[in-house]
Amino acid sequence: MKILISWYAKNNDFDKDKEVKLDGPTMAFHDYFFENYDEHILLTTRDANDGDPFLDKLVRVIAKKYKERKVNKRYMNIADVIDFQEIKTKVETFLLEYANDEIDIFFSPGTSSMQLSWFVCHQSLGLKTRLFQTREGKFSGKKAPDLLELTIDQSSVPMSAIISEQIQQKDTFSTDYLVSESIKPIYEKARLIAQTDKVTCLIRGESGTGKEHLAQYIHKVSNRCTKAFVSVNCSALGDSILESRLFGYVKGAFTDAKEDKKGLFDEANGGTIFLDEIGDISAFMQQSLLRVLQSSEILPLGATKVRKVDVRIVAATHKDLEAMCEAGTFRWDLYYRLSVVELSLPMLQERGITEKRNFIDFFLEKIQKEMKKPKRLKLSNEVYQKLIDYPFKGNVRELENVMTNLYVFCDKEVQLQDLPRKILHKSGNNRSSFSLKETEKDLIIKALTFYKGNQAKACEAIGYRSINTFKSKIKEYEIEIG
Numbered sequence: 263m264k265i266l267i268s269w270y271a272k273n274n275d276f277d278k279d280k281e282v283k284l285d286g287p288t289m290a291f292h293d294y295f296f297e298n299y300d301e302h303i304l305l306t307t308r309d310a311n312d313g314d315p316f317l318d319k320l321v322r323v324i325a326k327k328y329k330e331r332k333v334n335k336r337y338m339n340i341a342d343v344i345d346f347q348e349i350k351t352k353v354e355t356f357l358l359e360y361a362n363d364e365i366d367i368f369f370s371p372g373t374s375s376m377q378l379s380w381f382v383c384h385q386s387l388g389l390k391t392r393l394f395q396t397r398e399g400k401f402s403g404k405k406a407p408d409l410l411e412l413t414i415d416q417s418s419v420p421m422s423a424i425i426s427e428q429i430q431q432k433d434t435f436s437t438d439y440l441v442s443e444s445i446k447p448i449y450e451k452a453r454l455i456a457q458t459d460k461v462t463c464l465i466r467g468e469s470g471t472g473k474e475h476l477a478q479y480i481h482k483v484s485n486r487c488t489k490a491f492v493s494v495n496c497s498a499l500g501d502s503i504l505e506s507r508l509f510g511y512v513k514g515a516f517t518d519a520k521e522d523k524k525g526l527f528d529e530a531n532g533g534t535i536f537l538d539e540i541g542d543i544s545a546f547m548q549q550s551l552l553r554v555l556q557s558s559e560i561l562p563l564g565a566t567k568v569r570k571v572d573v574r575i576v577a578a579t580h581k582d583l584e585a586m587c588e589a590g591t592f593r594w595d596l597y598y599r600l601s602v603v604e605l606s607l608p609m610l611q612e613r614g615i616t617e618k619r620n621f622i623d624f625f626l627e628k629i630q631k632e633m634k635k636p637k638r639l640k641l642s643n644e645v646y647q648k649l650i651d652y653p654f655k656g657n658v659r660e661l662e663n664v665m666t667n668l669y670v671f672c673d674k675e676v677q678l679q680d681l682p683r684k685i686l687h688k689s690g691n692n693r694s695s696f697s698l699k700e701t702e703k704d705l706i707i708k709a710l711t712f713y714k715g716n717q718a719k720a721c722e723a724i725g726y727r728s729i730n731t732f733k734s735k736i737k738e739y740e741i742e743i744g
């Protein structure tokens with residue numbers, strides 16, 4: 263099948279009266295270039311439940327003019343039309359449905375993020391995609407527009423957009439990473455794991471807690487450190503693509519397999535492979551990985567003979583794998599093989615106020631250097647307090663993003679109004695029931711944060727009669743002093 267895919271362009275495909283422009287980009291494409299296609303899929307950012315009257319109208323007009331043409335609508339459910347990550351993820355998943363077809367993409371309509379997504383997918387998915395744009399006739403002195411193919415060579419590292427495969431040699435304890443008090447013991451354990459060659463390790467932790475960095479650390483302090491560290495994000499990929507990327511394929515394994523291709527296990531040979539989001543792999547991939555873990559053998563797609571590899575596997579997940587095993591969606595035998603040893607990273611919220619404050623200060627310094635800002639950004643006490651209160655469900659990554667944001671938008675001392683709305687209007691306290699003790703504890707924490715750990719000032723501000731009462735409360739509530 264030969265398919266044309268495009269977003270429709272609200273501004274250019276419709277006139278000011280919201281009627282379809284007969285010389286708009288979509289109609290022009292049909293008038294001059296559509297003939298050889300089997301189907302046109304027109305995309306909208308809207309959700310199917312809400313519908314899209316503009317798209318309906320455009321499809322009706324095309325159908326009226328070209329009765330024999332197959333034009334289908336696709337609701338992509340995109341919340342933010344300039345959120346590149348969201349658009350790319352949805353577009354990738356969508357394109358993979360057409361992995362066996364010839365896909366021509368009409369590149370012009372859409373926001374810059376939409377265009378960039380097409381570009382990245384074309385480069386990285388390894389599908390039969392071509393990108394086209396049109397030039398209106400008036401610009402080339404002709405009546406008819408021109409159809410121009412954007413010729414960009416596809417990447418020699420396919421799938422890099424979805425499977426973030428990185429072969430990196432980062433400094434282990436470089437100054438751009440904070441091994442804070444609560445994770446020091448975890449890093450100590452990791453060092454012991456690293457020194458026991460080949461033992462498989464499962465890292466647990468919510469997104470953004472630093473699982474990948476920990477996996478890199480295991481690699482760096484092991485005797486495999488001179489070989490590759492390969493990181494693979496296993497989620498969002500169909501079996502056959504993940505299988506061919508992990509294990510490689512032989513010439514002729516499928517139509518486009520023109521020559522043998524090594525997989526990521528081969529690239530990691532002698533080194534370490536980090537399988538992120540392991541809880542997301544299918545039953546089929548679980549079976550394939552089990553074979554690697556049991557016998558250190560891989561079977562490339564289309565091959566008849568297995569090949570030995572020497573790779574340490576470090577896997578990570580935020581999912582409850584035991585519960586998945588109980589529910590029958592994850593194999594017990596694979597689980598036991600993966601979790602020979604386990605490390606668990608705490609959420610940022612569980613790390614206490616002192617540590618959270620350290621993270622804020624750490625990022626103030628790190629980002630200043632990265633952005634080459636002349637001065638370190640100052641935060642008012644209220645801002646510190648708000649940041650410490652905020653639960654940061656996205657963990658260290660989210661805090662880092664917020665701090666980056668502040669560096670981008672502020673050049674003076676950061677005030678409350680400079681904070682993102684979500685932080686400004688959210689209290690970190692998510693309890694559903696009211697408790698006097700918890701409220702008192704919160705108050706003490708807030709006062710201590712505000713007065714940067716000065717107990718006398720915090721005590722006076724709250725109104726305790728004596729500093730001894732205040733100190734005994736700190737002890738009772740096990741509050742850490744920064």
Ligand SMILES: Nc1ncnc2c1ncn2[C@@H]1O[C@H](COP(=O)(O)OP(=O)(O)OP(=O)(O)O)[C@@H](O)[C@H]1O
Nearest residue numbers: 438439440441468469470471472473474475658659
């Ligand atoms: N202790 C830390 N010091 C400095 N930066 C950190 C720390 N922990 C996490 N980060 C930063 O947070 C971001 C997320 O870290 P990382 O990718 O290692 O987390 P993850 O748990 O693997 O996330 P995910 O599961 O979403 O892939 C990175 O930018 C990382 O540099």
